Amino acid sequence: MPELMNAIGYTHYLPIDNPESLFEFKTDVPTLADHDLLIQVDAVSVNPVDIFTRKRQSSTLTEPKIIGYDAVGTVIKTGSTVSLFHIGDRVFYAGAYNRPGSNSEYQAVDERIVGHAPQQLTTNQAAAMPLTSLTAWESLFEQMNIDLNNHEVNAQQSILIINGAGGVGSVATQLAHLAGLQVIATAGNPQTKDWTLQHGADYTVDYHQNLVEQVHQLGFETVNYVLELQNLDHYWDDINQLIAPLGTIVSTTGSGKDLNFQPLKRKMVRFGWEWMYTKSWYQTPNLITQHEILDQVSQLLDQGQLQSTLTKTFSPINAENLRAATKLVESHQMMGKVVVEN
Numbered sequence: 376m377p378e379l380m381n382a383i384g385y386t387h388y389l390p391i392d393n394p395e396s397l398f399e400f401k402t403d404v405p406t407l408a409d410h411d412l413l414i415q416v417d418a419v420s421v422n423p424v425d426i427f428t429r430k431r432q433s434s435t436l437t438e439p440k441i442i443g444y445d446a447v448g449t450v451i452k453t454g455s456t457v458s459l460f461h462i463g464d465r466v467f468y469a470g471a472y473n474r475p476g477s478n479s480e481y482q483a484v485d486e487r488i489v490g491h492a493p494q495q496l497t498t499n500q501a502a503a504m505p506l507t508s509l510t511a512w513e514s515l516f517e518q519m520n521i522d523l524n525n526h527e528v529n530a531q532q533s534i535l536i537i538n539g540a541g542g543v544g545s546v547a548t549q550l551a552h553l554a555g556l557q558v559i560a561t562a563g564n565p566q567t568k569d570w571t572l573q574h575g576a577d578y579t580v581d582y583h584q585n586l587v588e589q590v591h592q593l594g595f596e597t598v599n600y601v602l603e604l605q606n607l608d609h610y611w612d613d614i615n616q617l618i619a620p621l622g623t624i625v626s627t628t629g630s631g632k633d634l635n636f637q638p639l640k641r642k643m644v645r646f647g648w649e650w651m652y653t654k655s656w657y658q659t660p661n662l663i664t665q666h667e668i669l670d671q672v673s674q675l676l677d678q679g680q681l682q683s684t685l686t687k688t689f690s691p692i693n694a695e696n697l698r699a700a701t702k703l704v705e706s707h708q709m710m711g712k713v714v715v716e717n
Contacts, residue, residue, distance in 0.1 A: 376404060376451075376452070377404060378403065378404060379401045379402065379403060379404065380401070380402060380403070380404045380479060380480035380481050381399060381400075381401065381479065381480045382399070382400055382401070382402045382439070382441050382475075382478065382479035382480065383397055383398065383399050383400075383441065383443075383478040383479070383692075383693070383694050383697055384397065384398070384400065384439030384440050384441045384442070384478065385397055385398065385429060385432065385436075385439060385440060385442075386432075386435050386436045386437075386438075386439050386440070387432050387433065387434065387435040387436065388429050388430050388431070388432045388433060391698050391701050391702050391705060392698075392702070394694070394698075396429070396698060396701075397478075397694050397697050397698050397701065398439070398694050399693065399694045400439050402438075402439070402441075402479070404480075404481050405475065405481065405482065405483035406483070407452065407453070407454040407483055408454055408483070408485070409454045409455045409456040409457075410454055410456055410457060410485045410486050410487060411453075411454040411457070411483045411484065411485055411486070412450045412452070412453055412454070412457060412460055412466070412483070412484055412485075412486050412489060413450070413451050413452035413453070413481055413482075413483055414446070414448040414449065414450055414451070414466060414468075414481065414482050414483075414484060414489075415448050415449050415451050415480070415481055416446050416447075416448040416477055416479060416480060416481065416482055416692070417446075417447050417448045417449065417498050417502075417716060417717055418446065418447045418448075418498045418499050418501075418502035418692070418714055418715065418716035418717065419443045419445055419446050419477045419478055419502060419692060419697075419714065419715050419716075420444075420445035420446075420502050420503050420505075420506070420712050420713065420714045420715075421443075421445075421697065421700040421701050421703075421704050421713055421714075421715070422444050422445060422506050422507075422542060422704065422712075423542075423704060424444055424472075424506070425442050425443065425444065425701060425704070426701065426704060426705055428440075428442050429442065440475075441475040441476045441477075441478050441479050442476040442478060443470075443476035443477035443478035443479075444469050444470055444472070444476055444477065444506050445467075445468075445469055445470075445477065445502055445503070445504075445505050445506050445712075445714075446467065446468060446469075446470065446477035446482065446502060446505070447465070447466070447467045447492055447498050447501045447502040448465075448466060448467075448482070449463065449464070449465055449466070450462055450463065450464045450466060451481070453486075454486075457486050458486075459486045459487070459489070459666060460486055460489065460491075464491065465491070465492040465494075466489050466490065466491060466492050467489075467490055467491075467492040467493075467501050467502065467504065467505050467669065467673070468484055468488055468489040468490060468505050468669065469488070469505040469506040469509055469651065469665075470482065470484055470488070470655075471484070471485065471488065471652060471655035471656065472652035472655070472656060473652075473655070473656055474655075478692070478697060485655065485662070486666065487662045487663040487665065487666050488654070488655050488662065488665040488666060488669075489666060489669065490505070490665075490666060490668070490669020490670045490672065490673050491669075491670055491673055492673065493672075493673040493674075493676040493677045494677055495676065495677040495679075496676055496677070496683055498716055499685055499688045499714040499716045500683035500685045501676070501683070502685075502714045502716065503542075503683050503684055503685040503711070503712035503713075503714050504546070504672065504676065504683060504684070504712075505669060505672075506542075506651065507542040507543045507545070507546045507684065507712065508546050508668070508669070508672040508681075509651040509665055509668055509669065510543045510546075510627060510649060510651045511543050511546040511547035511550050512546075512550060512668045512671075512672065513649055513651055513668070514543075514547065514602055514625045514627065514649045515547065515550055515551060515554070515600075515602070516550075516554075517664075518623070518625045518647040518649055519600050519602075519623045519625060519647075520623075521551075521554055521556070521600070522554070523550070523553065523554045524554075525554075525555075526554070526555035527555075529554050529555035529556045530555045530556075530557070532556050532557065532599040532600065533556065533557040533558075533559065533595055533598040533599050533600070534551050534556050534557070534558055534559065534598060534599065534600040534601070534602060535559045535560075535561075535580075535586075535590065535598045535600070535601045535602070535614075535617060536548055536551065536558065536559070536560040536561070536576070536602045536604065537560075537561050537582070537601070537602065537603045537604055537605055537606075537610055538561060538582075538604035538605035539560025539561055539562055539567075539571040539574075539576055539579065540560075540562055540563075540567035540570050540571050540710045540711075541604055541605065541709070541710075542684060542709070542711065542712050543604050543627065544560060544571070544602075544604050545570070545571075545574050545684040545710070545711050545712075546681070546684060547602055547604070548560050548571060548574045548575040548576045549574050549575040549681050549682065550575075550681070551575065552574075552575025552576070552577075553575070553675075553680060553681070556600075557577055557578075557595075558575055558576045558577045558578070559576065559577065559578045559579070559580060559590060559593065559595070559598065560576040560578070560579055560580075561579070561580055561581070561582040561586070562579045562580075562581065562582070563581060563582050563583055566710070567710055570710050570711070574682065574684070578593050580593070586610070586613045586617070587613050587616050587617055590617055595617075597617055597618060597619035597620075597622070598617050598618065598619060598622065599619050599622050599623070600622060600623050600624075600625075601614050601617065601618055601622070601623075601624045601625070602625050602627075603624065603625065603626040603627065603628060604627050604628065605628060606628060607626045607628050607629065607630045607634070608630055608631055608632055608634075611630075611634055611635075615635075615638045615639060618639070618642065618644050619642070620642040620643060620644070621642070621643050621644070622642065622644050622645075623644070623645045623646075623647070624639075624644060624645070624646045624647070625646075625647045625648075625649050626646075626647075626648055626649065627648075627649045627650070629648070651665075684711035684712050685711060685712055685713075685714055686709070686710055686711035686712060686713065687700070687703060687709075687711075687712075687713040687714070688713070688714050688715070688716060689713070689714070689715045689716075690715065690716050690717065691715075691716070691717045692715050692716065692717050696715045697715055700713045700714075700715050
């Protein structure tokens, strides 16, 4: 093993058109903790969390920060207590937010948040899936307590997915459809509407128009679940009106203001925040569930029950291509996911 590796990072926030916003540098190959895998990275994806993280860096770091929260690669070394993987295994994962990211030649990742990569997908197709799949799966099957296999019950339940054509939404619509739910998703133009319908939505509603009226026109007075994936503050009043008594709301985006939960009290509505990095950040007792989820997602992808949401690929992995991929995500016009591969 070499002592140094290639990596891409930043020291402070700059607009993505600036060559210094993400630049190449050399750094030490990571050392492994007991549960770690050392992975040679073959492909990465860009997510909104990359943009959020860069924008928060107002002061200048003494050492460049490596981000990147999706990857496919090969295990080349294992920690002393690793039991789930072997050298040579192909893996995919989203990593941990409080450790260096995947925009590097090698990455150390805890085996308990890594899955076996799907065998029937290309490397770039697989790299599009970990973060969004974990977020969608935890939202639906952990936070909302939906039983993936109870189709008879789920057929009587409805879900509204806000931002159905985005990265997480493109997986959530598929998983909700797979579970047998009646799926309503927001979309803003004919292209995103078609994309969302192709990925499992039964109905679409135009987020430029009144959501409550449109959902009512579809024949739903209320919905049992709401998965909010974009701008909770903006949609809060609509969500309050549409959520059914005893329903569940899950948000991934957070809020910029105090939300009024009072209208939800009399409906006994449950509300949950979803952040897929919580388990690794706090080393929760159920950390290994992310390994289990990714292995299940891998099987569903190989069986054709889930489709990769890849829509754009850049090659090879370098700073220029990562900046180009990031610019696409920053445009807020992306359907599905963008990947950079070697």
